[in-house]
Each structure stands twice: as C-alpha cells, then as structure tokens.
Amino acid sequence: MIPLLTAEQMRRMDAYTIGSVGLPGALLMETAGRGVFDCLWAEFEAARRGPVAVVCGRGNNGGDGFVVARCLHNRGVAVTAYLLGNREGVSPGGDARLHLDAYCNSGGRLVEVEEAGGLAAVEIAGAALVVDAVLGTGLRREVGGLAAAAIGWIEAAPGPVVSVDLPSGVCADTGRVWGRAVSADRTVTFGFPKRGHYLFPGAARCGDVRVVDIGIPGDILHHMPADLFLFGEADRSPLPLLPADAHKGSCGHVVVIGGGPGKAGAPGLAAWAALRSGAGLATVAWPRGLRGENRLPLEVMTLPLTGAGDAEDQWDPRAWNAVEGALGGSDAVVIGPGMGTGTGAQEMLGRVLGSTGAPAVVDADALSLLAAGPELAGSKGRDRVLTPHPGEAARLLRTDATTVQADRIGAVNELARRFQSTVVLKGAGTLVACPGEATCLLAVGNPGMATAGAGDVLSGVIGALLARGMAPLEAARTGVLLHGAAGDRAAEQHGEGGLVAGDLVVALPATLRRFSRPRPVSRTDRSPVSPASSAPRGARPAVPGSDRE
Numbered sequence: 001m002i003p004l005l006t007a008e009q010m011r012r013m014d015a016y017t018i019g020s021v022g023l024p025g026a027l028l029m030e031t032a033g034r035g036v037f038d039c040l041w042a043e044f045e046a047a048r049r050g051p052v053a054v055v056c057g058r059g060n061n062g063g064d065g066f067v068v069a070r071c072l073h074n075r076g077v078a079v080t081a082y083l084l085g086n087r088e089g090v091s092p093g094g095d096a097r098l099h100l101d102a103y104c105n106s107g108g109r110l111v112e113v114e115e116a117g118g119l120a121a122v123e124i125a126g127a128a129l130v131v132d133a134v135l136g137t138g139l140r141r142e143v144g145g146l147a148a149a150a151i152g153w154i155e156a157a158p159g160p161v162v163s164v165d166l167p168s169g170v171c172a173d174t175g176r177v178w179g180r181a182v183s184a185d186r187t188v189t190f191g192f193p194k195r196g197h198y199l200f201p202g203a204a205r206c207g208d209v210r211v212v213d214i215g216i217p218g219d220i221l222h223h224m225p226a227d228l229f230l231f232g233e234a235d236r237s238p239l240p241l242l243p244a245d246a247h248k249g250s251c252g253h254v255v256v257i258g259g260g261p262g263k264a265g266a267p268g269l270a271a272w273a274a275l276r277s278g279a280g281l282a283t284v285a286w287p288r289g290l291r292g293e294n295r296l297p298l299e300v301m302t303l304p305l306t307g308a309g310d311a312e313d314q315w316d317p318r319a320w321n322a323v324e325g326a327l328g329g330s331d332a333v334v335i336g337p338g339m340g341t342g343t344g345a346q347e348m349l350g351r352v353l354g355s356t357g358a359p360a361v362v363d364a365d366a367l368s369l370l371a372a373g374p375e376l377a378g379s380k381g382r383d384r385v386l387t388p389h390p391g392e393a394a395r396l397l398r399t400d401a402t403t404v405q406a407d408r409i410g411a412v413n414e415l416a417r418r419f420q421s422t423v424v425l426k427g428a429g430t431l432v433a434c435p436g437e438a439t440c441l442l443a444v445g446n447p448g449m450a451t452a453g454a455g456d457v458l459s460g461v462i463g464a465l466l467a468r469g470m471a472p473l474e475a476a477r478t479g480v481l482l483h484g485a486a487g488d489r490a491a492e493q494h495g496e497g498g499l500v501a502g503d504l505v506v507a508l509p510a511t512l513r514r515f516s517r518p519r520p521v522s523r524t525d526r527s528p529v530s531p532a533s534s535a536p537r538g539a540r541p542a543v544p545g546s547d548r549e
C-alpha cells in the first residue's frame, strides 16, 4: 500500500532527511528539480523544442522550478523563469535563493513579474510547454495576488503543463481547489504522493502523477507512520477459487432484506450482484405483493413476507419469524436497499442487527434508520460493513454532505469509530476505514458509475465476499476494487455516458476471474484428450460469463 501524506508529514520527512540523514536541503531540491527535468525530457517533445516557461513562486516550490529551468538551459533549450516578485523577495540564504542564483549565474533568462498583466502573460501563453512551480505544499489560504493571475496565464497556455509537486492552488491535505488551480497534464511529486493527488476535486487537476525519489530513507515510515494509504490491485489478496467439489450450498448464501414501493429493483440488483460475485445462493426477503418480483433474475430466490404490499411502510412485525428463519440459513446479510424508513422498517433493522450471527452489509435506507436510531446498530459492529454515500454519511454524523466532502477522511474515520465497524465512504475516491486499521483510499472506477443502483450492486458484491468467508475489512476493500474494475470494464464496452447498474453486474464475472487465483493444472488436465472432447472427464462444463469460463 502506498502512503498518502499530508503537507506536514512530508515537511517532517524532509526535515529528518536534512537533519538526521545529513543531506542538505539544497541537494534535495537539486534532486527534486532534476527529477522533474528527467520527466520533461523523456516524455514531452515540446520540452526539447522550447520555448519553455517555468513560472516560479517565491517559496521552495519555486526553488524546484529554478533547478528545472537550469537543467533545460544547460541543454540549450530556450527557457525563461518567471519569478512572481523580485529576487530580493526570495529568502537570502535559503535553498530557493541558492538555486535562483545558480540559474542566473548559469546565464538563464529571468523575468521578475511584479504586477499582473504585461509581457509575462503573453510569453507564457506562447510557450511550447509550461512548468508550474508557483505553489506546492505551502498553500495555506485562498490563492490571491500575483499567484492567482499566474494560474490564469498558465491555464490560458495551449501547450502541455507540468506541475511541480502539486498543481498550484490544490491543497495537499484535502484536494480542495483553493479558489483557483492549475490543470496539469503531469504532476511530478517527491518522496511520496500527497493526499491531494487522490482526493477530489484536486485529483482531477493533477493529470498523471509521477513520484521521484529524492533520497528520503526507505525505512522512514517506521519512524513516521502514515495514516492513509492508497489501496490498489497489487494490495488485494487473490480471491479463493471455488473448490472442485463445490456445491451451491458451500459457496455462500446471501440474504438481501429490502425493497419497497417503486424500489423493488434495489434488493434485486444486490442479490444479482451477489450471485455474479460468486455467492452460491441469493434470496431477497421483501414484503409480499411488492410489484417487481417478475423482474428479478430467475436465479434469485424470494422470501415474500407478511406485509402491507405497496403501502408506504410495508414491514410488518409478524414477518419476523420468517426473516429469522432465513437468517439462520444465511452466510451474509445485506440490509437496506429500497427498504424505506418507516417504523416497521426500523423495527426490522433493529431485530436483524440485534440477532443475526452472520456478517452484514448495512446500506441505503438502513443507514438513514441508523442515523435516526444509532442504538439499532447493536453490539456486533465488527461484523458489519456500512456503505454510506456522502449524504448518508452526513445523516449519520448529523452534518451536511458539503462538510463530509470537505473532510472525507475525517468523516470515514469518525464513522468507523462511532459504529466500531468497517465503513465504506462511497464517491469519487472511495475510502475504507476500520477501527485499529489503516484507512485506505481506492482510486478505482469512473464517473459513469454515478448511476442509479450502482450502490446496490456494491452492497451485493461485498455481501458475496463476506458469504464466501472474507473478513469484513478485506471484503470491503476487495469489493470496492471489484466493483470499480467491473465499472471500468463496462465503460470500455458501452462508454461512460449510458452506463447502468446492470452493466456492472454483467461485467462482474470476467472481473472476478481476473481477481481469482489461477486454477492449478490438475493431473486430469494434463492427460491427453481428443480435440473433439477437451473437457477433462468429470469436469463441470464452463458456464458462460462465470469465472469458470
């Protein structure tokens, strides 16, 4: 897992490398700037052609920029460094000043920009490539003054833009765009990526992110542990293969409790997704008479409950015995999709969470019910996965969605702490937290997945992984990856624009196959077989669209 640092964590690592390892700050800056130059030289023809504009602030981000400018100048490229302010404004004796002076002493062209407008804006707009070294991790407030004007000039330039450390205007800690920000084609950062490279909206401004080694010791995380990690496909454990003698009862039974007037599709999608994620059996428990049963996939079983059918609050306490029976035969429960938030639903949620021994995914309306009555969560938090979107998270935290989005990491950690459960905070840059475990960001999926029912599919995927024996945290992380990868696969086929939740379900089996351990070659597989009948004796026929295909 790759750590995602705050500006302060990075500052302490730099200070440790300078103070305890003994590498001078000016050397780190040289290495950082050369790393950016190497990227330009290798990846951008425009950098070799020139002219290149390097726009530098007065801090250390600008200092990195002067190194880039010197490297380009030494290669004979027509390059100009635009300093926002004058030379005297760059701290004498500091690393940035040393590299500003070295650039000028090498014969590099410097333009001191003391007011908005004029020649600098015109020249930057005419550059073949712009290097943005205005603001990095030192951004602490709304961008103003010359920096704001410079961001406008960089944005107006038609050529590629490469940002040093962070696109100017993006907050390293939150990904917030602080008033105005550069949109880069490439961002070259140092040591470790920062949170702002992966948290939206800043993440959308970074382009491709490259990380350059500037000499920070490899074991530094032992002294200075990180508390947020990027969790990618390389970090997941492979899904267990179904055993050769598997039967439907041994592959996990997911019971989905949900559905209501106009919302019959929600639990249906969750159950279908559970089957497509490897569960052997899936049952939807919903109020009898709900319109929509005939639209369920044939493979999904139903448990029609005593209830008031299409009435607003259709969950009837008399249905409890039937639900209890179903829970007894389940390996995982998904509760909430389309369930409604009436008092009957509330009572059902309390009973289910209070009684079942099976791990549970708590989603959608069940989360709104929990927000109104946190005591319904009962005491088995560790076996639960809560999957709120920002609106549901806001209800659970008694705040608003804007506040949650402004500090998604704080929100997911607080929910995990309050409910002592694994929590998946959905949205662009999904976060997974669990008490006592590293919080992870999973940068998967695409905007096309912002479609009705995609959340129901995710709850079904996680439900299936729980039913197949994964621990809640592992099921949550793997489920988010599987769901995102299925979304990407579906978008490749259909485009992002018209993606619907059912497309994700259809894409799940092939994605699941990619996530599974390869099946070892068995003795039978190796024995000679006639081409006409290549299936080993006793082997089950491949099921189209399944991971046994």
Ligand SMILES: NC(=O)c1ccc[n+]([C@@H]2O[C@H](COP(=O)([O-])OP(=O)(O)OC[C@H]3O[C@@H](n4cnc5c(N)ncnc54)[C@H](OP(=O)(O)O)[C@@H]3O)[C@@H](O)[C@H]2O)c1
Pocket: 014, 025, 026, 028, 029, 030, 032, 057, 058, 059, 060, 061, 062, 064, 095, 134, 135, 136, 137, 138, 139, 140, 141, 142, 143, 144, 145, 147, 148, 164, 165, 166
């Ligand atoms: N040794 C190394 O190589 C090394 C180590 C650490 C960092 N770095 C580089 O240096 C960067 C951090 O350097 P830094 O701490 O000096 O910060 P910085 O990112 O360079 O920003 C500080 C400068 O930006 C100005 N500024 C800050 N917020 C502003 C705003 N909202 N509007 C307009 N101007 C604003 C500050 O002006 P005021 O003074 O007026 O606030 C100051 O001149 C990193 O991102 C990295 O690129 C290099």
